[in-house]
Amino acid sequence: MNGNLMVRVKEKQYGPISSTELRTMVRKGKFSPNDYVWNDSQEEWVKAQDIEAVRKLFQTAPLENTERKVIAIASGKGGVGKTVISASLGVGLSALGKEVILVDADFGGANLHTCMGILEPQYTFLDYYTMNRETLEDIVLDSPIDNLKLISGACGTLGMANPKFSQKQRLIGELKNLPADYVIMDLAAGSSFHVIDFFLSVDESIIVTTPEPMAIQESFDFIKLCLLRKLQQTFKNDQEALRLLNIEGDGNLIYFNQPLEDVVGKIKNSHPDIAQKVEQALSEFRPRLILNMVMEPDEIREGMSLKTAAFELLSVDLDYMGYVDYDDNMRQSAKSLRPFLLNNPNSPAARSIAKIITLKLFNQKHISAMMKKWQLRRKVYSQAQQYPTFEEKNNDIICSVKCFYWDECEFQNGGMPCRVRNLQPTMKF
Ligand SMILES: Nc1ncnc2c1ncn2[C@@H]1O[C@H](COP(=O)(O)OP(=O)(O)OP(=O)(O)O)[C@@H](O)[C@H]1O
Ligand SMILES: [Mg+2]
Structure with missing residues (x-):
């Protein structure tokens, strides 16, 4: 396998990548036997499982984990x-x-x-x-x-x-x-x-x-x-x-x-x-x-x-x-x-x-x-x-409209500090 592979995963192309990088993708579950590798000589995409050298990566990958x-x-x-x-x-x-x-x-x-x-x-x-x-x-x-x-x-x-x-x-x-x-x-x-x-x-x-x-x-x-x-x-x-x-x-x-x-x-x-x-x-x-x-x-x-x-x-x-x-x-x-x-x-x-x-x-x-x-x-x-910059907040915990307690929260007022730690659990499993 050469070191300049082009691969395709769900219509997205990556590359050129080395075989080590491909191995890492396999190990992390980001490349499966049903994804594709570009075959230079045939000038077409070939399924990974149809290429012997790539197939081997799937067999050895879990051991590296x-x-x-x-x-x-x-x-x-x-x-x-x-x-x-x-x-x-x-x-x-x-x-x-x-x-x-x-x-x-x-x-x-x-x-x-x-x-x-x-x-x-x-x-x-x-x-x-x-x-x-x-x-x-x-x-x-x-x-x-x-x-x-x-x-x-x-x-x-x-x-x-x-x-x-x-x-x-x-x-x-x-x-x-x-x-x-x-x-x-x-x-x-x-x-x-x-x-x-x-x-x-x-x-x-x-x-x-x-x-x-x-x-x-x-x-x-x-x-x-x-x-x-x-x-x-x-x-x-x-x-x-x-x-x-x-x-x-x-x-x-x-x-x-x-x-x-x-x-x-x-x-x-x-x-x-x-x-x-x-x-x-x-x-x-x-x-x-x-x-x-x-x-x-x-x-x-x-x-x-x-x-x-x-x-x-x-x-x-x-x-x-x-x-x-x-x-x-x-x-x-x-x-x-x-x-x-x-x-x-x-x-x-x-x-x-x-x-x-x-x-x-x-x-x-x-x-x-x-x-x-x-x-x-x-x-x-x-x-x-x-890293993006944010407007400085004065409290570690920030209110959110997605909060479970938002409707009952007396502190909400569009971003007042959240006091959720002081509320009693209401949700039971
Ligand atoms: N080394 C440090 N020096 C100064 N301040 C610190 C240091 N480590 C943490 N703090 C501050 O102490 C406060 C509590 O930190 P943090 O929220 O990480 O604690 P925690 O153990 O997760 O608290 P909780 O038990 O409430 O989850 C924060 O304001 C944080 O910025
Ligand atoms: Mg904490």
Whole structure:
């Protein structure tokens, strides 16, 4: 196969492209055996499935898909920067050429779309849950940034804060099949079982916290509940194990306050099989940690107390990814509806985020990490030039006539700040 292929997909022509690019299109499901390749010698379009060399691409393509990752971003306490960090990781990864889909899974207070300069999302989760659109892929929206797409929760979907178990399962299954290298889920704050179930079912789970004691405490509780929920799932058919580990019933989990090591130590000799399964669950549960809004070096140490506590009390080995400095420009970029990374690519906070992406998500070291950081910064600069400008808003959440509550909303008045977080859910499934 030569390196200058012309291809046709649904009456649209692309090319010339290399065979590697065609392979990528195949891998991402953008080129099927029923699409066409231009045959120079015959001077006509030929179906891909009729060309042996192209047919081979379809056979080998799925093997290359191992990089695809679903990442969930959660926190115990609200307002610690999950949404800003989700958007920043998305912008950074897409600048490095990865296809990224950001998913606003904060059903109670969706605002990721405004971070991405999308004021009136054409489709939202509401369209998916009400079956107006059949699959998740149908509600994926383009963003103003290359390679970066979004699934919007949108204001007014508060009633979906508690999806049913079957809805959650369907959602998780579909998320894993979305055509992207990275799917990043921005979860709601707090320790509801819905959030925990999403957090436990993805490939990589990240906790964001600030260094203040209240946030650290709530992060610790979140990690504890996640671990105990995982153990409950591990032993769901073994009442005796649940009793011995003291994790029977959902309501009691928060009161679990003995070091896990001691609980397991007591039964290790009499029930080695249970101890071994706990060990296995612990080795599978390795959430990552980002410390946000750090103002001074001492706060890094305070934030790291979470890692120590998780290890000593829960035997959970948190993977510390790094910290992000406090930066007033974060709020400013939210107001101007521009992702922070585009607005201030040279700030210490943006540099910390670039470091987290290259060192921790890409696992690059030394020179190659530095090169990735340069690549990221170059691309972010060029994206910043192309990004549209918006009139500055004075609130992070923007009202929309598409809001579920629009007719009853006393704040609407053509764009007054939305208070949807203060409304009670009205939609039941
Ligand atoms: N590193 C930072 N420095 C300064 N301000 C920040 C930083 N990170 C986030 N912020 C600001 O803090 C506020 C909350 O951020 P964000 O909405 O991302 O938090 P969240 O955890 O998603 O909140 P919620 O739990 O309500 O969804 C925003 O105004 C944001 O601009
Ligand atoms: Mg948020």
